[in-house]
Amino acid sequence: MTPTAFSPPPSDADHDDLRQEVRAFLASELADFPPEKRAESWNGFSRDFSRKLAQRGWVGMTFPKEYGGHARSALERYVVSEELLAAGAPVISHWIADRQSGPLILAKGTEEQKRRIVPRIAAGELCFCIGMSEPNSGSDLAATRTVATEVEGGFRVNGTKVWTTYAHMADYMILFCRTGKSDDRHGGMSQFLIDLKRTKNIAISPIIDLLGEHHFNQVIFDNTFLPSEALLGEKGEGWTQVMSELAFERCGPERFLSSFALIEELIRVLREGATEAQQAEIGRLSAHLMVLRKMSRSVAGMLNEGKNPSLQAAIVKDLGALFEQDMPRLARSLLSRPAVPSGRDSYAAVLAYTQLAVPSFSLRGGTREILRGIIARGLGVR
Amino acid sequence: MESMIYDMAERLFRDHVTHALRESASAGQCPEALWKRIEEAGLTMALVPEADGGFGVPAAEALGLVRIAGAHGLPLPLAETLIANAVLARAGLDMPGGRLTIAEGDTLVLERSATGFRARGRLKMVPFARWADQIVTIAAIDGTDHVLSLPVKHLTLGPAQDISGMPRDDAEVDLDLTGADIAPLGRSAGGMRGLGAMIRSLATAGALETILRMTVDYANDRVQFGRPIGKFQAIQQYLATMAGETAASRVAAEMAADSYDTPSFALTVAAAKSRTGEAAETVGALAHQIHGAIGYTQEFALHHFTKRIWSWRDEFGTELDWTRELGRAALSSPRDTFWHFITDSTAKGASA
Numbered sequence: 001m002t003p004t005a006f007s008p009p010p011s012d013a014d015h016d017d018l019r020q021e022v023r024a025f026l027a028s029e030l031a032d033f034p035p036e037k038r039a040e041s042w043n044g045f046s047r048d049f050s051r052k053l054a055q056r057g058w059v060g061m062t063f064p065k066e067y068g069g070h071a072r073s074a075l076e077r078y079v080v081s082e083e084l085l086a087a088g089a090p091v092i093s094h095w096i097a098d099r100q101s102g103p104l105i106l107a108k109g110t111e112e113q114k115r116r117i118v119p120r121i122a123a124g125e126l127c128f129c130i131g132m133s134e135p136n137s138g139s140d141l142a143a144t145r146t147v148a149t150e151v152e153g154g155f156r157v158n159g160t161k162v163w164t165t166y167a168h169m170a171d172y173m174i175l176f177c178r179t180g181k182s183d184d185r186h187g188g189m190s191q192f193l194i195d196l197k198r199t200k201n202i203a204i205s206p207i208i209d210l211l212g213e214h215h216f217n218q219v220i221f222d223n224t225f226l227p228s229e230a231l232l233g234e235k236g237e238g239w240t241q242v243m244s245e246l247a248f249e250r251c252g253p254e255r256f257l258s259s260f261a262l263i264e265e266l267i268r269v270l271r272e273g274a275t276e277a278q279q280a281e282i283g284r285l286s287a288h289l290m291v292l293r294k295m296s297r298s299v300a301g302m303l304n305e306g307k308n309p310s311l312q313a314a315i316v317k318d319l320g321a322l323f324e325q326d327m328p329r330l331a332r333s334l335l336s337r338p339a340v341p342s343g344r345d346s347y348a349a350v351l352a353y354t355q356l357a358v359p360s361f362s363l364r365g366g367t368r369e370i371l372r373g374i375i376a377r378g379l380g381v382r
Numbered sequence: 383m384e385s386m387i388y389d390m391a392e393r394l395f396r397d398h399v400t401h402a403l404r405e406s407a408s409a410g411q412c413p414e415a416l417w418k419r420i421e422e423a424g425l426t427m428a429l430v431p432e433a434d435g436g437f438g439v440p441a442a443e444a445l446g447l448v449r450i451a452g453a454h455g456l457p458l459p460l461a462e463t464l465i466a467n468a469v470l471a472r473a474g475l476d477m478p479g480g481r482l483t484i485a486e487g488d489t490l491v492l493e494r495s496a497t498g499f500r501a502r503g504r505l506k507m508v509p510f511a512r513w514a515d516q517i518v519t520i521a522a523i524d525g526t527d528h529v530l531s532l533p534v535k536h537l538t539l540g541p542a543q544d545i546s547g548m549p550r551d552d553a554e555v556d557l558d559l560t561g562a563d564i565a566p567l568g569r570s571a572g573g574m575r576g577l578g579a580m581i582r583s584l585a586t587a588g589a590l591e592t593i594l595r596m597t598v599d600y601a602n603d604r605v606q607f608g609r610p611i612g613k614f615q616a617i618q619q620y621l622a623t624m625a626g627e628t629a630a631s632r633v634a635a636e637m638a639a640d641s642y643d644t645p646s647f648a649l650t651v652a653a654a655k656s657r658t659g660e661a662a663e664t665v666g667a668l669a670h671q672i673h674g675a676i677g678y679t680q681e682f683a684l685h686h687f688t689k690r691i692w693s694w695r696d697e698f699g700t701e702l703d704w705t706r707e708l709g710r711a712a713l714s715s716p717r718d719t720f721w722h723f724i725t726d727s728t729a730k731g732a733s734a
Contacts, residue, residue, distance in 0.1 A: 283709030287653035372622030
């Protein structure tokens with residue numbers, strides 16, 4: 001068997017009605033949403049938009065009906081996700097919960113956790129953040145130092161998390177931390193479900209990114225008490241739980257559509273007249289996009305069948321980041337038109353935003369180097 | 383059924399397509415005995431409908447044979463014969479058996495004559511022409527595509543080869559054709575250029591998988607500085623890059639094979655041929671870098687595969703040809719947004 005083979009994705013022809021419904025919804029909801037806002041891609045925040053989307057049944061689509069979900073397939077969810085991303089809709093308020101936290105709670109949570117949390121995710125009401133990276137634990141996740149010590153009735157948490165996206169807006173955090181000692185570097189880790197609005201002794205402060213925007217935060221736990229029922233899944237199984245969660249994070253259309261607003265702007269300009277060289281570059285871009293989309297849908301199909309496509313997910317993330325990160329260079333090679341932040345020329349404004357956003361694309365969700373290490377091991381490099 | 387014909391092909395090629403056989407073929411020796419086995423196994427008819435003598439497997443599965451042949455560096459026109467037979471069957475022409483090949487026919491001038499038709503012109507770089515019995519091509523007269531079956535013995539060949547040493551001969555055509563040699567195509571299957579591009583994409587995808595496997599094995603075995611070179615992160619990064627390009631190539635080639643005979647084919651084959659051609663550059667370069675000097679020798683098998691992928695990307699349209707075509711379609715598509723063009727391009731039954 002070839003390790004790099006991707007299963008054929010299920011056909012998406014059956015979901016054309018759904019696709020058209022989503023397009024009609026987006027055309028009306030985002031009618032006045034300008035290109036430079038669309039350029040923010042899935043980092044745009046709007047509780048209002050997330051709630052409206054949920055009212056249409058497009059949040060928590062794959063969750064079981066008894067938990068407020070819609071029992072639809074991963075491929076139907078995929079159609080909605082890619083339409084949202086292609087339109088540059090502001091989705092981050094529900095995105096993380098819908099993509100990984102909800103599925104994680106459904107898979108590992110207690111019945112009480114599922115009943116309390118999952119229906120509100122599906123209603124588009126809850127924003128989640130992920131407490132994973134630390135000042136001295138970036139790519140090396142096993143170096144995590146934040147520790148939860150067992151006390152009467154629960155745990156006391158001490159430590160610092162960084163780069164926590166939207167912690168300042170989020171209702172809940174899924175915290176990854178140490179709960180015990182282990183000879184195995186990956187042992188002794190656990191995950192917790194933390195109600196950020198009601199838990200005391202958590203200090204959240206902004207880390208401003210190079211765009212000048214507030215997405216990231218530092219989150220300090222200072223003797224923070226968590227009740228026993230905050231434990232998510234098995235104590236000591238945190239590493240395995242996080243690794244399977246990452247497969248969901250790594251394969252979706254957000255891994256190659258982050259620069260899509262720039263592509264649309266570029267093509268809008270080139271439609272007015274393109275040289276053969278420009279046509280060829282747009283053709284190359286189209287070929288890459290068609291293939292990435294099929295690979296990503298294949299991984300969605302494999303996840304749906306309960307397979308573990310972590311090698312394939314890492315490949316999609318690596319190729320996807322190369323693609324979306326290359327867009328400012330490509331645009332600049334085809335058009336001599338300088339980047340101007342927030343100017344009147346929407347192409348120039350989108351280029352300016354995207355230029356500043358792209359360095360993060362091969363860092364978030366696993367750096368390029370870490371992903372390639374995973375891929376090499378998956379190939380059987382000993 | 384799928385695994386049965388694949389297993390049969392895998393076994394046949396593994397046992398018979400040896401380094402020595404590839405060496406002698408690139409020195410000009412046609413592997414006749416192997417061809418007989420391939421024909422006896424029925425592989426040459428896999429893409430023909432069951433009613434015309436095929437296996438009755440879906441086209442995409444039959445086309446998987448081309449990827450497997452590519453993975454073994456088969457120095458014979460199996461892929462060309464598969465396509466030639468399918469096109470002959472489509473036009474209702476006789477399938478004569480034997481080795482067949484295909485050529486783009488747009489350089490031919492087709493005229494009506496007293497006896498039927500007359501074809502004149504020069505077919506360029508025809509794969510394996512000197513080892514083939516018939517060249518099957520498609521040319522238009524009065525705006526209708528016709529399939530032509532040209533007996534090689536009545537053509538004048540100008541011998542040449544590609545950079546892997548495989549025959550790529552020019553063929554001078556000046557022939558009277560009767561109803562047995564020519565027939566209207568009916569529904570178009572994508573033209574010989576598109577069909578040729580599809581089989582080269584599939585073969586490239588297979589060869590890339592072989593190159594990747596050889597390179598991983600080499601990185602695990604070769605010891606320098608006291609450890610296998612695969613332990614070095616620089617080498618691991620190269621291997622991961624090769625893996626991404628290899629995986630993308632197979633997905634791209636299968637995207638074209640999946641839409642064989644549908645309206646999506648024109649766009650998917652353009653994507654497949656350009657994407658696999660691009661991957662051939664990256665994967666070939668990194669495979670040689672990791673293999674070091676041994677990979678640059680005649681005795682080591684790597685060159686048979688890297689030369690083939692570099693040859694195939696030049697045939698039936700280069701990356702530049704196909705990306706221009708795809709880009710023109712994208713920029714002139716009537717859809718409101720580029721995104722609609724992308725989602726429509728691979729949807730089944732889309733009008734391309």
